[in-house]
Amino acid sequence: MLLITVIVVYIIIALSMVISLLLNGVRPSKTLGWLLAIFTIPVGGFLLYLMLGRNRRKNKLFPLQNDFFEDLPYDFKQKDLPVLENHTKTVELIQGTSKCPVTNHNEITLLKDGKNTFESIFKALEDAKEHIHLQYYIFEDGLLAQKLLEIFERKVKENVQVRLLYDGIGSYSLSKRYLRKLQKIGVEVVQFLPFRFGRFLSSLNYRNHRKIIVVDNKIGFTGGINISDKYLKGDPSVGKWHDTHLKIEGEAVSYLNRVFISDWFLASKKKVDFTSFNVVKTPEESTSMQIVPSSPDDDFPIMEQVYFSIINGAKKYLYITNPYIIPNHAILQSLETAALSGVDVRLLMSSSTDMKLVDWCVRAYFDSYLKAGIKIYLYPDGILHSKVMISDDTIASVGTANLDNRSLQQNYEANAILYSPLLCKELKADFLMDCSKSKKLTDHLTFSNRPWVNKLIEGSAKLMSPLL
Structure with missing residues (x-):
């Protein structure tokens, strides 16, 4: 009798989670993955879903967070600033989603x-x-x-x-x-x-x-x-x-x-x-x-959209310094598209970080970068922890958000978007100086000849990328 009761309770909980996934799921592949976990991993599937699987943009931790930005006055006229001519969409995106104007x-x-x-x-x-x-x-x-x-x-x-x-x-x-x-x-x-x-x-x-x-x-x-x-x-x-x-x-x-x-x-x-x-x-x-604040309570993944907008808007160059570049499909595709379109795309990262699993996961994407013509620089002197993105001497992002799923989807983050040729050139000079001290990877064929054990470890670590 007790066993039957446990089974019935289990089925009821499972069905309630299935209904929640069908109502609130974002991507079909992710929804299907959680459905399989719930029905194939007794108890553990439930716990994993409760910790990692719920759609926080619908089931918010703290609703109405942006109300704090409703009534702050400003006297800015966008048309008066030529520096913003090439970034109108990014400006409006940030103001429309986070209510933070220029x-x-x-x-x-x-x-x-x-x-x-x-x-x-x-x-x-x-x-x-x-x-x-x-x-x-x-x-x-x-x-x-x-x-x-x-x-x-x-x-x-x-x-x-x-x-x-x-x-x-x-x-x-x-x-x-x-x-x-x-x-x-x-x-x-x-x-x-x-x-x-x-x-x-x-x-x-x-x-x-x-x-x-x-x-x-x-x-x-x-x-x-x-x-x-x-x-x-x-x-x-x-x-x-x-x-x-x-x-x-x-x-x-x-x-x-x-x-x-x-x-x-x-x-x-x-x-x-x-x-x-x-x-x-x-x-x-x-x-x-x-200022760009982002959180899992937002209706849209604001930081991901801002990074996506800067990447897609690049015409001449796009330089990124970030310790944890573990891109989702949209960010990876935008980086590859930019490089294949003739934009000089460079990624500057540490040779190693403070987490070995993250190292392997970061390296799992190097093949894709190099195939598309993206240049990779590995900084040898300690941990390079900066989160900087610069493009075309006209726009830069400096802040707290990494280029990984945790920062783009799950964390509370804050970046500053700078529309300043002077600051962009200063950040660019700093970037190029760090690149000059770093090991440069450009040859896809050479990198692809690394030991198969490395490839296996990287592929296994890549499976963890949604959690990192």
Whole structure:
């Protein structure tokens, strides 16, 4: 009798999941795969589907996230800026999906690697007068964390409101002792999607990968750098960590702050009165840019669409620095199409990353790149962690999003899209300098002659690409 009851319950659960897949499934191949898993892997198929399979664009973790961007005024006239002539579709795509328009009164400083970045961050924090907002995927104990603690203590005594938001999985090693110190000195601390029994199946796969600092709504920072001492001292196993970050001054900071305030509300249920924040413009019209927030709660995969738009819009060159290029079909096809159409497409990656499985999965696509004429550069000196895309000296993306399924579909991410020939040329020069230090792969026939064992491992790792 008990066995019959278990079988009936199992069938009911399976049928409910089948109905959910048929109603909410995105791609037929993916839907079919989950159907096979549910019916061929008892119990395990259910658990995998609950963790990895649900369509978050229909079954949202946090609905109405973009409401935080509804009422922020701006006075931009697109037709007045020739720099945007070739990127009208990208501009409108970002504004239509994320509600973040182009802002034009901004000053951008490119920050390379940890030392320069944290010197700039500490200076901005020391000058804070009203509020400091921080959110990080990885926030670790160490010298940087201690320095921040000391700054926070001084600023709280000066009546500066300090809020810290950290990801529950990315910052799992952050000690309770450090968190207690923060709370003791008056810092508001909130964990984003904590690892809790009863909810971890539905939230484990969706992480907040953003790295944002906002000071007084007038200075902002974003990019690839986390709060970790490896950016200062390196990592014993992989060497130096190289990365790219941005310091933003001007009206775009208001949108970066809105991203933080939105996430703060989602995690804490506490509203921040952003109507009291002044929108600070640089004295003269300077860099035009857009902030692009993306999340699994969006109706569309915004970051994937933006990358896709930049790739398809390239006419002369497309240079990409990214540690984790594991493209889905759309991104792979757009890269191949660009290269086959005569665009100079170059990919710059580390020779190895901090995760061996990811290394094999990344290399599984090299054959396809080389066949299409895409040039691959493997950087030998430690980890190249930057997430940068540059095209035609007119548009660039710098931010937190990798070119993999996790960043494009599952994570909370934030990129800055820069419409600036000057900054594009600066990023391009940096890219070419790194390429000059790297090993270049261009010959498909030579690469295809690698040992068959390597090909087998790469093919096996490629099966995991939807999860990476």
